[in-house]
Amino acid sequence: MHKYDFRRFLHVRNAYAGSISPSGKQVAFLYDVTGVPQVWITSIDGQWPDQVTYFEERVSGVKFSPDGSRLVFIMDAGGNERHGIHGVLLDGYVHEPIQPEPNVIHLWGDWSPDGRRIAYTSNKRDPRFFDVYIKSLDGGDPIMVLQDDGTNSVPAWSPDARHLIVSRSETNLDNNIYLLDLESGDRKLLSQHEGEALFVSPHFIGSDRLIVASNKDREFVGVAEIDLNDGDFRYLIETDWDVDSLTVSKDGSKIVYALNEDGYSRLYIWQDGHIRALEYIPSGVLAQQLELSDDGSTLILSMYSPSLNLNVWAVDVSSDRCWQVTYAGRAGIPDDVFAEPRLIRYRSFDGLEIPAFLYLPPDREPPLPVVVHVHGGPESQARPIFNASIQYLVHHGFAVLAPNVRGSTGYGKSYTHLDDVYLRMNSVADLKAAADWLVESGIAQEDKIAIMGGSYGGFMVLSAITTYPDVWAAAVDIVGIANFVTFLENTGPWRRKLREAEYGSLENDREFLESISPINHVDRISCPLLVVHGTNDPRVPVGEAEQIVDSLRARGTDVEYIRFEDEGHGVVKLPNRIYYTEQVVRFLDKHIGS
Template identity: 25%
Template sequence: MMTLIAIQDLYQTTAIACFTVDDERRRILFSTNHGGSYDVWELCLDSLETNRLTFSNQHSSSLFTYDGNVFATFDRDGDEHYQWHRVMDDGQIIPLSEEENGSTAYFASFTSQGHIYYSTNHLNPLINVMRYDAVLGTKTLVQKGEAAPVVCAAVAPDESSYVYTESYSNTHVPAYCMVGGKAYPLIPDAVGPYSTQDVLYDGGDQIYFLTDYGEDFHYLASYKPSTGLFQKELSIEGENMKGLCKAEDELILTTEKGVRDHLHRYFPEDGNCTRIGAPCDTFNQLKATSDGTLLLLGSSAHASDAIYHMDLDGRWECLTPYRVKIKRVKPVAVEYPSFDGLTIEGILYRPDEPNGMTILWPHGGPQKSERLKDRPLLQYLALNGYTIFAPNFRGSVGYGASFMKQVEGDWGVGPRLDCVAGMDWLIAEGLVEKGRIAVMGGSYGGYMSLLLSGRHPEYFCGTVDIFGISDLISYVEAAPETLKPLIVNLVGDPVGQREKLVAESPITYVEDMAGPMLIIHGKNDTRVRPEESERIVGRLRERGIPVQYILLEDEGHSFSKHDNEVMVYQEIKHFLDTL
């Protein structure tokens, strides 16, 4: 007799969005939903005690401390309009700029002088870089975005220069060093699209950064503002560099290879690089304290989000013991050939007691990937007998720039056929029964679930769409002005490529869709408007296809509140159990 697992049993865990270190007070500040909704908490590094600092029930994407004061971004019920706030001693949060209400603050850089260099689309869809002075409480315009959205990536220790990026697409992000009002490219005379990420000043005249210029994977490079010299420092074959931080005289690098991440220690003086063992499979954030102690935020498919620190002996210790007690399903990585011979990697959850049903899970993004990370929904379903297959179709990250670019302008053909090839491979291996598959995904994964249901209904017995897109034309037209150039590059032009977008829109194939359907959306979703779900729900009901629609009044493009997440996961399981 199979032992069923309740979502409450699994969901004794927490998600951790981000963290920062307050060296002066020896504490870690982190954004977590441990209290039921997201708030900022502190963890004392000496006693390991935790305390809740805010009670706003809102998600934070960035944190900063200066002279004991705490600053954090917050959105409102998932609308992703993040604004910088000061956290008061009584837990209240006070916005730093009331006039920026309704706009969005993006990536920020911080200085030891108490300055926050942040990007905002307030008054400019191509984004302005602002500097907020935490001592004086004033803000100053630093740079206006003109050619493309700009982000301040790093600031020199003495603030004599800074590095900014321009985002033309997810695969074309050049970087420049601004010195004395003049911009110098970090890669002089660069030709063609390339991307830059994770910029780090090492003193005033040495800048380290990650780029894929001239190569398929990101590597470590350096630039000297005084001479304009660009230099490739280090690459690791088959691994894509994704992050770096400085710990005393060494650089700590994070890389991704397929569904896993890796850690490396690099010494610039002699060029020596060694791999470091990691406590989890995927990493969200890496930082070092002033004394060189490494702190890592990450998770595994069988272990939830946690912050770890490395001791003097090189051993990792978990600082946030919010862990699920029950045993989880440990998925495996698999590979299969797609329709054109391209090798696709995926993740397969195989329960101990399968119930005969399989879930195809196309990931969101689409320029993201399914990885060995904490997925409470997938664990909940796998522990209750569902086999789950998550393919990293073309366009996914972690497999090189050329692989990632294949989804640009091809949302509905190549990735869709990769998913179909994956199902055929599973069927041929005897792991899946055709017609006993449910397709489920969120965001782009919701779009792909709907499209697969309409284009290949013979495979499926039901569909779950979470925050998904039904009509590519209305999706592009309703995109925020800041993101519209990037979305047009990804999806296509609704004017010049209208016929193509119609052909790749799920709503075009409502007549052929496999029912029943469960569709879920957040009312405050600014990335994919709820009208995308409402439109296709209406069309499905007109055709007489059974469809259940859940509209979450206080959520956006993801879940920020435990109660909502638990309720939705229970509804999903109930829906799947009836198929």
């Protein structure tokens, strides 16, 4: 097999976040061919696309207006996540800043039915909270229609333009939805529940019904109907896997949804009480919410798999005919170069089975040097997606194991809560069990196991090498948490409440948080460490990296540090990704060898 340079893998492009025009004839999407995602547009049959925006900063989302005359998109600067709302007129692709405000976070909501107004939330009044605003595109200042000391979003505007659905997050796994009357300002609770429950992806059916994905009183997320008059809640679809995306035709006759089945997305359509699978969709993972055309005939989705890069696809829902709308380049790399993982399960210290995806280089025999790749979140999941870094590591000769340790989503409420607060270190023990399984199964060389992860996964890396220092030969920490106390003190104020629900609070759990913070155990680190962070990170401030690096350097421990001045929570810009990947591969080659 020919060996490809890592730059080739990083030049595999991605097209995603498709939005279908009201006519059903055009699709707007994001495409990273210029190095950062920008807005492009093409016909539904996938003709050569036009570039619509030309910025040096990333665009994070795009949506057609109801009349099809313009697009709205959101964009931040340098990865700071202070997204502004922008528009572009499709006649001449004229840019119109709608609500930029560079020091404020705006969360896109929805268009009014006539396309003359937008609804969104913003933390302009107080950085900790997101109030609800409406702004007319005919001019004038935005109007605050709801002031609330909480984290709010506005996922839907009613067809009669009288109401908004307001979602208020209590934790990352628990929210409430309200019907906001725009005339009176009254809020009606639609999600009465006890304990924890999610109510997401709401879709109006006329003015008296709402379709929503929920796990109220259930272990897994299903599809439910809420009567907006009497509040009656009933499930239409109940399964033993989570519904993680859904869309509904305007007349309510069709519900298209995706199930997260052991990490893979499986699509189904509910019509008049009957369910059938959409059989001809490529196997993989959805990367966006599903979207139906106004007439309910065409489905738009973004799909990828380990061997299939991210592209926008369309489906004729009556015939299940499926076709590719975008053709993001694959850098000329043949299909058989990309590795498909094997889903395995291993037992942890207490007998709990941990699912994981194992990638093996096809041209090498075990035992191998292995990289344990830990996902962030922690309310997240390693899924079989196209990941250029993982693919290159495997191509380069490493095996990669991506575990879904306890606390991951996708396996029900109970599994997700197995790492809460004082159970935190049990998930770290799952990483030790992963290394043990790799050795016992003959896959790994015992002295050549590295660990790598970003965000919360970065904390897991640092915690693994301080708790089980003899297991790891090298470690890569990307935008990770080193000190839970300083992290909670310095993270964006709008995030602290939601994070404390998972990690514990400074008020009640400070002593415990100090006891598990890797910064307080750096004397136990014995393996080489590479730390990567962005200066503009609003989630895990760059001070987390500075602490761990300074402390290790003061002790003379082997640590390398890459700091990007123009990045935030992760590495997005192509030149930075190339440099960062080159350094990671060099580091791993040096310490565990490929």
